[in-house]
Amino acid sequence: MDFTDLYINGTWVSGASKERFDVLNPATEEVLASVASAEIADADAALDAAEAAMAEWAARTPRERSEVLRKAWELMTVRLEDFAKLITLENGKARTDAMGEATYAAEFFRWFAEEAVRADGLITHAPASGARIMVQHKPAGLAVLVTPWNYPAAMGTRKIAPALAAGCAVIIKPASETPLTMLALMPLLEEAGVPPGLVNVLPSKRTGALVDHMLHDPRVRVVSFTGSTGVGRKLLHSAADQVLKPAMELGGNAPVVVFEDADMDTAIEGTMLAKMRNLGEACTAANRIYVHEAIAETFTKRLTEKMSALKVGDGIDPTVDVGPLVNAETRDKVAEFVADAVAKGAIIECGGTTPEGPGFYYPPTVLSNVPETADCVHDEIFGPVAAIQTFRDQEEVIRRANDTEYGLVAYVFSGDMKRALQVCERLDYGMVGLNRGLVSDPAAPFGGTKQSGLGREGGHEGMLEFMETQYISASW
Structure with a gap:
């Protein structure tokens, strides 16, 4: 199958408008592929699918989620050469860099397979009232992931893996320059056992309108973005309307x-x-x-x-x-x-x-x-x-x-x-x-200060970006 359509609810679809856009090979300036361009109706379909899939996924035990992620790591590790070649074709980076990225991208599945079983809470005694303080971490909700072109595999897996480990469903919007690698990852996730609707991919030439629409849907609770500080500021403005949890990995100097x-x-x-x-x-x-x-x-x-x-x-x-x-x-x-x-x-x-x-x-x-x-x-x-x-x-x-x-x-x-x-x-x-x-x-908390972003990716902190802390007060 030619994986150049939208991926919604475990199915390849051409999109509401049937419009497509070209992806170029930066080395030759030739067209690599024509990819479906998502519209608002496609985003709504992806949100519906994600909502339905998350209810079942969040109810699974951490070990079950862990095993699926572990399988994804195993499958991707076997296919590193294939992913590296695709990364080079659509991004341009040399083979050594592409292999490095593919290996790095796969490792997020293994790391968060291990973290999925470690969303530790606590029970303690309130010093003044004598009540018990019970703290647990719960899946935050649907997550919209927006990724850049410079790491077409790793920036996706760095977000998908912790979200799935936490129990969340995701809609990912890959960069228009490099959508092919993320689309090619979807059959692998299916093989690993990721249920339909849990991960949806919406390439689009209308990124701003598409993402803004999703960030104003009340079912969305997390937005994770990697890209420029300028775009990050705009997404934070949109996220503020719904008071979403933002994870922002922005520019550097x-x-x-x-x-x-x-x-x-x-x-x-x-x-x-x-x-x-x-x-x-x-x-x-x-x-x-x-x-x-x-x-x-x-x-x-x-x-x-x-x-x-x-x-x-x-x-x-x-x-x-x-x-x-x-x-x-x-x-x-x-x-x-x-x-x-x-x-x-x-x-x-x-x-x-x-x-x-x-x-x-x-x-x-x-x-x-x-x-x-x-x-x-x-x-x-x-x-x-x-x-x-x-x-x-x-x-x-x-x-x-x-x-x-x-x-x-x-x-x-x-x-x-x-x-x-x-x-x-x-x-x-x-x-x-x-x-x-x-x-x-993958084992370290990646992120910056000042206008380089909010939150952390990787490490234990990366999974907590997709979780909410709940405190229960009880006496016994």
Whole structure:
């Protein structure tokens, strides 16, 4: 079967309007598939299906829900190559990145299979009244999940798995650039034992109206979104009308701080991972690289050597390190960031020139001498550009690192663990990579501070985002 229709109540349907939209291969700009575009009537059908399915699912024991999620992990693990290929075709990322995402995506099913049986409550004695305080966690209700294009598998499973573990039904709206991976996941979930209606997928070119309609349906109790801060603010406004539980993983502007006592090999490898994982198209990507002036020349030279050695091409080729960006808009924005920085005094160490098409390619680029006034210092680059700045002392770099509305993740490299931990504690970020360029882990609470979001995904906290705490007062 060609999985390009809407997935509602365990059935593939063409949608109320029968309209479709094209999904492009970013490497060739050719049409990969034509996908059904959901309308309001389709959203209502998905909500009806989810409501019916959740009543039975929530009544199941945690162990039963756990076993279904465990089976989903087993099935996806066997098919990682297939999912990785599809991710590359619709997103563009190189095979290594695609395999990494597929593995990461599958792991959420295993982690939340284990968490499903651990929604622990408590019974205690009220000190003043003598009553018993009983606390339990219950499924919150229907959840609307809105996912981005940069991780078409992992951003879906990171939301679906905890929602199902908690006992909730979901309607997922994947990004229009990359809906195919999430649609391809549905037969696997069926095979794992997910009942019809529990997970529904609504690709659509009318995202705003569709999601807003669902957020105003009284049956919806949770909205989970990963994407830009601007869109997140709009969804929070809509969520406020129904006082929904929001889980928002929004934009970032990640600083990398490399102190003079850092191990150079560790710092270079960590910076490369933080910058080039997923081609820089990640909210966790290194955006501002602060290097102590005493080692800046050596660091810049070695990073440039690493970046220059990366092979650019169609990610379907296993020898390619760097695939295309997801679309022309993203590529052009990256090029504009580089042009702006250079106009303001930055120096191009490598890359910096947009190649001719087809394909939305931009080469790995290193900029040194990047001024504070450069646009890329204040906004997400979302591409393979390493923007290097220097600093002189610890207080200065902490202030500069915190000088942003975002607070998702920061990276610190230092050989002095005492100082490094002191700096980590003073950085206003939800996550910090200490001598590591990777922080994402299904077992850890992923999320940020300030305008980088609300709530956490992954860890034990990820399941609680889809649950409500109920307190019962009793005497016996």
